[in-house]
Amino acid sequence: MKIGIVTQKVVRGDGQGRVNYEIARYALSQGNDVTLITSAVDDSLLAAGAKWVPVRPRVRTPNIITAWEFAQRANTALKPIAGDLDIIHGNGCSLDLPHQVNAAHFVHGAWLKSPAHISHVRKDLYGAYQWTYTAVNARWERSVFQKARKVVAVSDGIRRELMEIGVPAERIEVIYNGVDLLEFHPGSEDRASLGLPKDVVLALFTGDIRSPRKNLDTVLKALVHAPGVHLAIGGKTDGSPYPQLAKDLGVGDRAHFLGFRRDVAKLMRAADLFVFPSRYEACSLAILEAMASGLPIVTASTAGATDLITQDLGVVLEDPNDEQALAKAIIDLSSDPQRRRSMGLAARGAAENHGWDSMAQSYLDVYGAIASKVRETRQPSIVGA
Numbered sequence: 001m002k003i004g005i006v007t008q009k010v011v012r013g014d015g016q017g018r019v020n021y022e023i024a025r026y027a028l029s030q031g032n033d034v035t036l037i038t039s040a041v042d043d044s045l046l047a048a049g050a051k052w053v054p055v056r057p058r059v060r061t062p063n064i065i066t067a068w069e070f071a072q073r074a075n076t077a078l079k080p081i082a083g084d085l086d087i088i089h090g091n092g093c094s095l096d097l098p099h100q101v102n103a104a105h106f107v108h109g110a111w112l113k114s115p116a117h118i119s120h121v122r123k124d125l126y127g128a129y130q131w132t133y134t135a136v137n138a139r140w141e142r143s144v145f146q147k148a149r150k151v152v153a154v155s156d157g158i159r160r161e162l163m164e165i166g167v168p169a170e171r172i173e174v175i176y177n178g179v180d181l182l183e184f185h186p187g188s189e190d191r192a193s194l195g196l197p198k199d200v201v202l203a204l205f206t207g208d209i210r211s212p213r214k215n216l217d218t219v220l221k222a223l224v225h226a227p228g229v230h231l232a233i234g235g236k237t238d239g240s241p242y243p244q245l246a247k248d249l250g251v252g253d254r255a256h257f258l259g260f261r262r263d264v265a266k267l268m269r270a271a272d273l274f275v276f277p278s279r280y281e282a283c284s285l286a287i288l289e290a291m292a293s294g295l296p297i298v299t300a301s302t303a304g305a306t307d308l309i310t311q312d313l314g315v316v317l318e319d320p321n322d323e324q325a326l327a328k329a330i331i332d333l334s335s336d337p338q339r340r341r342s343m344g345l346a347a348r349g350a351a352e353n354h355g356w357d358s359m360a361q362s363y364l365d366v367y368g369a370i371a372s373k374v375r376e377t378r379q380p381s382i383v384g385a
Contacts, residue, residue, distance in 0.1 A: 001364075001371055002033040002084060006074050007091040008067075009040045015285055016091060016105050019154075019177055019359075023089070024050055026360030035085065037077050039070070053077050064133045071096055086374075087367045093140050100370050102145055103152030103175070103363075106282045108137035110161035116279030116302075116320075121212055142166065150366060155283035156307045173366055176305065178359035179288040179351055186294030186348055189270040194263070196256060196270055200230045201334040204271035204295070206264055206286050207278070209235035209242050209257075215279045215300075216242050218323050223251045225327035229334050231275070234267055236260045268293035272340055273333050277320040278303040292351035296343035298329045308354075313346035 005024055009017035021042055024034050028048045035051040046052060055077055057069040074095045082088060088099055092106065111117060112134045119131035145151050145167050153159040153174045162172055191198050207214040216233065220242060223231055237243055237257050246255035261267060268274070274290035274297050281304030288305065290297055297314030299306055306316045315329040333340055 001027075001086045001367055002035070003027055003367060004035045004037060004078070004081070004085040004088040005090075006037040006078070006088065006094045008038060008070055008094065010036050010038050010045065011040055011042045018285070019105070020089075020091065021045065022178060022356040023360045023363050026357055027364060030364065032364075035081065037074050053081070062129070062133070064136055067093060067137075070094065086371050089363070089367070090144075093137065093144050096144065096147075098147045100149035101152060101173075101366060102148035102150075103154065104141070104145070104158055104162060104282075105154050107158060107161040107165065108134050108141055109165040111280055112138050114280050114302075116213055116215075118212070138165075150370065152363070152366065155305050157304055158282050175359060175362045175366070176308070176354055177283045177285055177288060178354050178356035179285070179292045181292055181352060181355045183265050184268065184289045184292035184351075185265075186344060187269045189266045191270050194266060194270055195258060196232055197230055201228065201273075202230050202232055202271050203273050203275045203298075203330060203334075204232045204234070204267055204290070205275050206234040206261075206267070207276070209233060209237065210240045213279050215277050215320050217245060218277060218321050218326060219275055220246050220249055220251060220255060221323040222326040222330060223254060224249050225324065226330045226334065229330055230254045230256065232256045232258060232267060232271060234258050234261045234264060264289065265293065268295060271295060273298060273330070275299075275326075275330065276303055277317060277326060279320050281305070288351060288354060291347040294344035294348040296333055296340050297347060298326065298333065308350060310346070310350070313343045313350055 005020055007020050010020045010024060011017040012021050024045050027034050028050060035053060037053045037055055039056045041052050055070060055073045057066045059065045059069050071093055075097055078097060090099060090102060092104060119127045142165055151162055151167050151172050153162055153172050154177050156174055159172050159174050163169055196202060205216060205219055209216050231254060233255060237259055243257050246252045268290055274295040276286055277300035279302050284304045287297060287299060297309050299309060300317045300320035302320050309316050317325050
């Protein structure tokens with residue numbers, strides 16, 4: 001097949017970009033022709049034979065203008081080559097052309113309704129901008145999804161949110177994000193070399209710790225009620241209020257802020273459990289990585305991909321803001337090493353069904369089904385995911 005992928009980045013160091021990188025890599029390895037309509041491409045894909053059509057917005061801020069300009073430039077870049085492609089795979093609002101598959105990594109309409117939305121927290125100009133940004137994207141994405149024959153949801157939670165904004169169930173295909181099963185695997189690491197304490201129960205939290213959406217504040221409050229448990233925190237601390245909050249709560253000596261880290265896989269092998277009760281996620285790559293690392297998971301129903309978390313591999317809280325329930329889950333696991341080991345084994349087993357190749361093959365299956373129908377009806381096919 002001749003496949004076109006439209007997204008702002010196709011690189012390994014970006015969540016959505018990593019998903020598209022893996023799809024492109026696998027598609028090339030299976031003998032497909034891949035064209036990338038994007039602003040940045042990993043060199044390894046070009047070396048493997050991918051074609052690149054650069055699309056670079058001139059406006060860098062605000063994000064809403066950058067996204068709009070990217071889509072317009074992508075539309076222009078696609079028009080002369082669309083007829084030569086069997087499949088066009090977009091990502092959300094990355095294009096406005098009619099297409100047959102759009103894979104949704106985020107549903108702005110659902111995020112706007114969330115009580116955790118920044119506009120409910122910040123009653124200032126920044127909060128007003130965030131409300132406007134999300135509202136505009138919510139209207140835009142509804143228009144884009146209506147132009148798609150199939151919409152790929154990256155989790156069952158996203159499937160439900162798509163249905164809530166009017167996407168018919170029969171047009172939705174669920175394909176979970178993947179994980180690198182070689183990079184993230186069970187094992188152990190020398191904690192001292194990572195700046196972490198030995199001989200303590202160590203929980204791990206990773207993510208954007210400048211945003212209240214990730215819910216580090218509730219984790220720190222729960223830590224107050226879990227004496228003896230330490231928390232390693234990976235994420236940029238510049239502009240984050242949480243180092244000071246940890247001090248104010250009296251847990252500064254047990255909350256270890258590590259800053260931005262590229263060795264997250266090592267951090268996971270050094271930890272005893274993963275705590276991530278995010279207030280809103282689509283399909284958390286961090287949860288999948290923790291599962292692949294053999295860690296028991298403590299999360300919340302709002303954190304994305306939590307339908308993968310069964311009772312034998314983790315704890316899913318109904319309310320992400322319930323610090324007492326979160327503290328109890330942490331304490332119960334911290335005091336039961338056998339249960340942690342059992343959950344860790346189950347988590348790794350579940351993650352092994354979600355390797356990158358498995359995910360990418362699912363996308364190729366969708367492409368193939370659409371291409372077959374197009375051949376039967378002798379109509380051109382355009383896919384946006």
